[in-house]
Amino acid sequence: MEKKVAIIGAGLSGLIACKYVLETGFQPVVFEADEGLGGQWRHTIESTKIQNPKQDFQFVDFPWDSSVKEDNPNNQQVQAYFNAYAQRFGIVPCIRFNSKVIDIDYVGESNEDIKSWELWNGDGTPFGSKGTWHITLQDTKTFSTEVYKAEFVILCIGKYSGLPNFPEFPHGKGPEIFKGKAMHSMDYAALDNKTAAELIKNKRVTVVGSGKSALDVATEIADKNGVNYPCTMIQRTVHWFLLDFKIWGFSLAYLYFNRFAELLVHKPGENLLLSLVATLLSPFVRSSNRIKSYFFL
Incomplete structure (x- = not known):
């Protein structure tokens, strides 16, 4: 009997998972809500680059192409690298794009039996139980739904899963009383270059946070607005920024x-x-x- 393996997400971890599942002899299916692979790298601002040297950000069995001369490739080069990797190892035919997972349910085993398991199906093996995973999918274009059944599921949805982490504010102290515009970095990254430039033109911008996306956004805004309209960063905790020394x-x-x-x-x-x-x-x-x-x- 063919064992069905479902992988959710076609970002970096999803591609790696699919490659190794293929090498074991199974035929995985990768469900990706977006129109292309790459995960968060499909939703970064134009100036985003990897923060580590490319030698530290590559697949062990697939080095960067010799045409990439930069030490820190940009997002377009990263996406091209991911696509080349997927093509090289036959991953693309396994991916179902525009397939958003909206529900996962395990059917066929009682809750009491499942709670007694310590590993997988009770005996440490990934297959062999009576139950199956029922994965409800929604087509992001037609909004039609279907249920896919699999014996094994690998979640590769990333740390943020496409959901902006916007803090909650006390009543009367949030964005609703702010006279300017408040938005998440993910929403800013989704803007095209012209719209983003018009949005921040001749405005003083404050970036809250000091993570990778905060630094990328602050750098881009500072470059576009110059010293007359400075960009300010606010961070909760002081961090060390290690140079490539x-x-x-x-x-x-x-x-x-x-x-x-x-x-x-x-x-x-x-x-x-x-x-x-x-x-x-x-x-x-x-x-x-x-x-x-x-x-x-």
Whole structure:
């Protein structure tokens, strides 16, 4: 009996999941609500680039094309890279575009049995249970619905899933009393260049947040409006911004962006060995912080 595997989302993680499911011999189906693959990279502003060197942002079995000379490719180059990856490994035929998942239900097993499981279908294997996943799909163009049944589901919907995280404000202290315009970065990214330029022209703009999207939006607005109408960023917590600084060809960022970095700090509930390692490495932490302060401040 053919085992059906459903993958939800055709972004970065969805493409990788589909490739490895294909390699196991199954025939997966990827459901993507958008018209193309790429996930959030299809909804970024024009000036968005990857924040890491391209060597640190690539598939292990599919390097960047030699025509990409930039160290930090832009969103168009990233999308082209994803599409080339999908073409290379036969992923595109598996994707059903304009198919939005609006409901998932597990049918065929009692709630009592499911709650008793610790792994998958009760014995640690991904297949073999009596139940199946019922996935309700909506065509984003015709709004018709259908139900797809699968034995296994992989969620690759990303951290934000296309939903803007707009904070809640007390009554009388929110955007409704603001005389200007308040919008989320996702809504700004959805604007075309002309509309975005007209929206911010000759206006003082404040960007709340200091994440990747905040920095991208603030940079673009500052470039378009210049010094006469400055862009202000407001952040809740001060962050370190690590530059691509190297000593003898070794990037300092690697000291903080890997598993080794977790050994440098004490953690709640750590055992004696981890506590001893963090204590022994504390001089290294202090010296590296001095180096950062010297070069970055």
